[in-house]
Amino acid sequence: MNTPREVPRPPLALYARSRAVPATLAALVCAALLTRWAATVPDVFLDPYRRVPLLSLAPLAVSAAIGTSLHVYGRDLDDTAARPWWPGRLAHLLVLTALAATVLALAVPGDAQVFGSVGMVRNTLGAVGVTALAAVLFGARAAWMPTMLYFSAVYLSAASPRMRQATVLAWPMQAGPQLGAWTAALALYVLGAGLYAARGARPEGPRG
Helix, strand or coil, rough: CCCCCCCCCCCHHHHHHHHHHHHHHHHHHHHHHHHHHHHHHHHHHHHHHHHHHHHHHHHHHHHHHHCCCCCCCCCCHCCCCCCCCCHHHHHHHHHHHHHHHHHHHHHCCCCCCCCHHHHHHHHHHHHHHHHHHHHHHHHCCCCCHHHHHHHHHHHHHHCHHHHCCCCCCCCCHCCCCCHHHHHHHHHHHHHHHHHHHCCCCCCCCCCC
């Protein structure tokens, strides 16, 4: 009796499945929808400063989802591949970052200069950069932790006037267009994306 032959999947579909891309995209959509709902609550819409938690929580959520997709199941296969993997890793991170920044920016209504779309894009870039850097240093599974710790520390200390003026250090809590905040976020993203593209995530054991 002949057994049905399994239809081979396209390489792109296999890659997407191995990197949990469908789950990552679903997480981005859910984060955008929740952000949109929370940003249009009457109190938040009337008081833009109440959007500050959104500018931290939403980028944290999407960066954690993107960090999960950086996990590699077979690092030995990547290292011994005939073609270099760094262009694919870089494209993977750039595409997901662009999608995340776009959907979150569109989810925040109101003045872009006051805790709006500008700040959301900046924080998304910075959060993904920290997460990518953490994936290289600690592995993709724990990549969300340094980002969460940093954002939490900055948020808890944002009440200090001195901290609010430190745009480079407290970039996640800035309103949006501050040059120091953008410089810090972009530097973290370039560093994280560059190291991840060059080295990939730190090897880890199989998922339990």
